Each structure stands twice: as C-alpha cells, then as structure tokens.
Amino acid sequence: MLQYAIRRILQLIPVLFGVSIVVFAIIHLIPGDPAQVILGQQADPQTVADLRHNLGLDKPLYQQYLMFLAQLLHGDLGKSLVTQQPIASEMFPHLAATAELTLFSMVFAIVVGVNAGILSAWKRNTWFDYVAMVIALVGVSVPIFWLGLMEQWLFGLKLHWLPVIGRADPRDPVTEVTHFYLIDTLLAGNAHQFWTVVQHLILPGIALGTIPMAVIARMTRSSMLEVLKHDYVRTARAKGLADFWVIYKHALKNSFAPVLTVIGIQLGSLLGGAVLTETIFGWPGVGLYLYNGIGARDYPVIQSGILVLSVIFIVVNLIVDLLYAYFDPRIQYK
C-alpha cells in the first residue's frame, strides 16, 4: 500500500509540470502584444511598457518561465490587473466559500445517492426502484440554474423555510478567521449563527449536489446489483443474516470502489463547475472569481484560477486513487 502511494505521488510530478507549462503559456497565446491587449488600444506607450515590465514580458521566455515557477513555489500568484491586489490573498476566501459549498453538497450527494442506490438495488423492480431511478434520471438532466430558481421560489418565497441567497445574514456578519463559515461560527461559539450558515448552505448545496447525487445513485445501484449476485452474499443470507446487515456490512464495501471513482470525478468537477450555482445564489466562490476575471481579461487571475483548480483536481484524484486501493486491495497498479 505504501509503495503504491509513493509511486502514485511521484507520478504527480510530470502532471504538475505539464499544468504549469500550460498555465504559463496562456498569456503567450494572446495574439499580439499581451500588454497592449490587456490595456486596450488607447493606452499610452509608457503604461504599456510598464505593464510589460511588471509581467516580465521583456525577458527571454525561459527566464520568464523560471521566474513564474519560482514565484509559484513561494506561493505568490501575482497581482490582479483590475484590483491591483495580490491574487493569493484575494482568491483564498473565494476558494474557502466554494470548498464549503462543495463539501456540503457532496455530503448530500453521497448520503442520498448511496442510500437511494442501495435501496433501489435491494428493492429491485419495485415501485421504489422505479421512482428512485426516474428521479435520478431527471436529476442528471436538470439544468442547475432552473433547479436553483425553483428551489428559491418554493423554499424561499412560498414556504419561507430557507434564505435564498448568500452565505450568511449580512445583518449579522460572521467574524472571518478560516473563511469556512461553519468553522468560524463554531470557533466563535455562536450556535445561532452556525444554524443560519447551515440554512444558507441547504438550497445551493442541493442545487449543486443534485447531478452528483443522481450519478452516484445510478452507479451504486448497478454496482450493488453486481455484488449481490456473488456467492458470499448468498452464503450470508443462508446463514440467516438480515438483509440490512448483508447489504450494509458485507456488500457495500465491495460495491463501493467504482462509486468512489465517480465521487472523485464529481468532486473535482464541482469545485470548478460551481459557477452557475454561485451566480444564482450570490455565493462569492472561486467559480465566480474566475468568471469575473475572464470577463475583465484579468490574465493573472485567469492563470492562477486555472492553476489552483487543476492542482485541486489532481489532488482529489490522488486521494480517490489511494482510497480505491484501500477498498479494493487487488488494485495495485504496476
């Protein structure tokens, strides 16, 4: 296991290297002089020259790349062209907001998806199975923005159960320490605020979690059906073990490996793909940050955003692979 883990981590080096080259290349793919494009046609030559210098564009390419790498290794992502603020400190709160939302929606997706999948397999070809799988099919196909607006309408405007936008009540602001509001409110020992934050998470969490929930449910069902055919399951049943224990204690672990892969892929794509949910729910996350950067042609922000999201995606995949090996020890890639 340890050997596998080390080998798998070493494999990351060329991947990260490749990512850094692609991200570095972005600014050089701009047709013409990037500084001129960024500043517009009306900029005076001195300003253009200053920006070229600030971006290091007046140096040879290999030097630019080495400088870029050196900065990255120091955790320096450069400055935003629009706000003139350091990107790393600007991006972190956005990243925390997205991570909080994503993890919440993944918990929702996994709890509901796995259980629905198991029940469907268990109650195969019953009304529950049919209903669950129709819901899963709809869940995979439903546009997030439509679902989000419908949730707002139903739970916010009609039932008045839940707030429709934001991370917390702006009239009662959270003291930000870690930028994870659930943690910050707990640190402050403010139970009321913690509950408010949870309430704010629910609607965007469901909107974002619906597609992964549906995918996980379908994957769990088919994987579970496969496992339930095995002899050891029949043996367990023959011993008189209740179905519940047969499934949750024996079959689940063996059917979980493929589900885990799906979870990993979904988690990675949620981190970058939350922009629609963030737009609808006024959630100040990294998707929105990157989207605004693209709109403003803020190239350093675009570069850093892509870099950070790629690294997160790679790391999530690494964790999934390691867990995979844990759930199915037969898998030890050579």
Next chain:
Amino acid sequence: MQMKWAACAAAVVALLAVTTGCGGGTTQPANGTAPTASSGQKTLIFGRGGDSVTLDPSGSTDDESNMVCEEIYDTLVTYKIGTPELQPDLATSWEPSKDGMSWTFHLQQGVKFSDGTPFNADAVVFNFQRWGDPNSPYHKGSSFAHYKSDLGGFYGSPGAIIKDVEKVDDYTVRIDLTHPFAPLPNILTQVAYSIASPEAIKKYNGDISHHPVGTGAFEFVSWTPNDKIVLKKNPNYRTPGLPKLDQLIFQVIPDNTARLNALRAGQIDLMEGLNPSDIQSVKSDPNLNLYVSPSNNVGYLAFNTQKKPFDDPRVRQAIAMCIDKKALIDAYYNGLADAGVTILPPKNWAYDSSIQDYPVDIAKAKQLLAEAGYPNGFDTELWAMPIPRPYMPQPQQIATAIQGDLAKIGIHAKIVTYDWATYLKKTDSGEHTMCLLGWSAGTWDPTTFMYTLLDSKNAVPPANNSAFYKNPAVDKLLEQALTVSDQNQRAELYKQAQKLVFQDEPYVPLVHSQPVRAGSKRVIGFTPQVTGGPQFTSVDLSN
C-alpha cells in the same frame, strides 16, 4: 422483515432531513424579513449584479464602484436627486471670473472627514494636486482616468484645461484654467472629483482603494470581494439627524431573477438590474415599489456618413421615417423609455422641444430614396451589439425589428454582430455602415452628448462620434457653448446645433431608456440618482 422496514424508514427520514433541512420542523422565516430587532439597528441592503473594483473615487470608472463611493464621499457640487439641477454640496457657492479663465468655490465650514480631520481649502487643493499634478508625491494608487479625459490631461500637458488650483483663504479655492470652460461645475459633480481625507491618503501612501475616508453620510467598515461592502453611519456627518440608517450594505447577487427572489424573500431591501420581463410582476406586487428614473442616455442607430449611400442626408431621413420608435419602446422597454428626437434626453436643460420628429411615413421615405437615386432600395449591413446595455436591453431583437422596417422601403439589411470588444473597436474605427450603439452620461451637462457624439474632433479613430459626422457650423456652435458661462445662452447654442443636426440626421436617436429599480415597501424616501451623488443620506426603513 421488521429490520427492512426500519432501514427503509431511517433512510426516508434521513433523506427528508437533508432535503428540507428541518429535522425539527422549523417553519419560521429564516431570513431577515423583519428588521433586525435583535440589534435594534436599521440596516438597508442594496442588491446589485457586480462588485466594486475600487473605492478610490479618482480611479473609479464603473457604476458599481461609483455607487459605493458616492455614499462615502462628497463632491464640491452635486445634483438635486433625480434632476439636472445643480446644488451645493461641499461648496456653498461658486462663480466664474469675468473672463471665464478661473472659477472660485466657497466651501462649507465645520465639515469633518469621518476620521475626524477637518475639511477645508487645503484638503481641496491637496485632492486636486493628487489628481492632476504628476509631480505630487500622492499622484498614485489610481489611474485618474476621469480627470485625464474630462479635463484634457494633467497639469502642464498640451490639452490640459486646469492650470492650477489655489487656496484663497481657509474656505475658498480658485481653479485657474488655460481657457474658459463652462461645464466645470457639472464635471465636478462626478464621483471622480470626490474629496478624500488628505490624512488618509498620506497614511496609505496614495493607495486608498480599500481605505476610503470621506465626508459622506456613511463610513467604510468592510469589503468581502464578490460578496458585500458594509458601510456604517458616519458619526461626524455634517447634518444632524442624518443619515437615518445605521448600516448600508451593498450585496452582490449576479443573477437578475435570483436578486428579485431575494428582494421578495426580504433578504435585500432594494435592487437594480430588473429583467424587463419582471417589471409587470413588480408593479403588481403589493410589497414592492418600482422606481422609474428620468433618462440620461440615448440608444441610437448611427450611419457612417462617410460611406455611400449614407453620405446622402435624404437616405438617412428616409430611414428615420420608416422606423417605428413607439413600437420598439412598447415591445422592448415595457413602455419605460422616451422616443428619441435629438441626441439629448428630453430632461436635459438644453433639449430643443420645438423640434418635431420625422413621422413614420413609408410613402415619403420611398420618395426620398428615389430622389437620392435608390428607387429600388439597396442591400446593406446593420450592426447590432452582442450584449444588452442599459439604453438597449435587447439589441439583437431591436435590430430584427428595424430590419423589418427597412424592408418596407426596399432596404435589405443583413444583421452583423461581433463580440463586444471587437464590436467597439470596429465601430470606433468606422468599419460599419449602420450600427446600433448608445451613450450614457455621467453628468447632465449637454456637452457630454453633443460634443462627444457630434463634434468632428471626435470623428477620428478611436471615435465616439460613430456617425463620423462632420459639420463645421455644428463644430463652431459646440465650441462656443463650451466657453460661454451663462446657462441660458449655452442652451440656446445647443438648440441651434440640434436643429442643424436634425436636418442632417447622422443618427436616428431611437430611445432614451428610463432606468428602473425595485424596492421593498419598507424603504422610505428613496429617490434613485440618475448621475453621480449620494442616494441613501435621508433614506429610512419602516418596521
């Protein structure tokens, strides 16, 4: 068997708990529908589509930055809310010298910045030097883009309008000019000319983009990017009893529909950026107010007057006679717009109301085309913007409607579009034949429309005069109007220019759209600003 049902029930309960988030059956409003009684604070939340870029007004060029700066800072002169009428702000009065070469501003006494430092002539001179004097140690931290373009450049540059700003006494300053410039008081109403605390500028070494300190009714508390900016009541504010609010929060909600949902749910109190299709439902909602402001913009169809066949005024007049402006306003503006007659909006003090617009008259239009040598019409291009603008919310649909109108007189126009940056670049350099565009003004001074869109000096790429209209008689009138200080005389000159332009019709002014905002009925005393100036100083919230 029992086990199975227990498991089933547990899973269902878990699912319900997760999906509704109310394991305990909470049904209380989870939002701030009621004003926060707990803290006893009056907090107004304004919902908007995007975040501010900077809170240094001298570098602010976008509406979202302006809107917040306006509450923190004051300018020397301002407009009476929602009208083109100038009124004192930090200056009590102002007058030009006889020869128009300088303006003297008398300042309010006893005003303090929110950091407690005094406002006086030194502060005004300090701010002007920071904006305009490249040798000032604090001429940094900002692009000073407005100053540069409004006032012809920084001190000493060839086109600079302001030569220097001098302190006359503690509460009087004199602005010396290189040539007479009548629009100055109007220009100084803009948020870019807000007076910031010199102590704060020194403390932060010129970079006040995140440390704004002004004399406005509110002072800065915090800024969470892409989320919210929080302001609180300025305890040093000059007018006792104001502001009435304790806190003012600008909340970013990018999606228009979601923002309206938040307003309806009581999470925000006011909003901008309504979808045109939501206007009716806001009007009929008993809990909401719809605020309609006078227009200070124009959406137009520009002809490239340097290209055939649009170099012939008869062709341009013929087209003006076939476009049904009222139908456009009903279909795409929910009736909330004025039909354009001249480039100036009807509320502008120089607007010439004696001009009667070309009536919709297909027969007359065909006759004019025949006289110009096009009895069977011609094929051409109609350029349309790719994105909605305040003056034109649905450019592609409007282009299609105009295309239909043009076909009635035999003109077959192909609709052409590019991405926004390319569109602007191509129209600025005159590659179009006919294009849709518009102009929103930051002040009520007519020069922002007339000079920008009609003067031949602006018909050189990158050109704001997208008709590339060149008329020496109009140029002369516009030039004169800049140097005369009397407003009535200026209005007369602009009216003469409008008459000449109307004959030539280089643009078909289509509409002047009226900006709309929506708010909860709890909000008392809100009148939206059309140009620069604070909106929330005397706004209150009821219970």
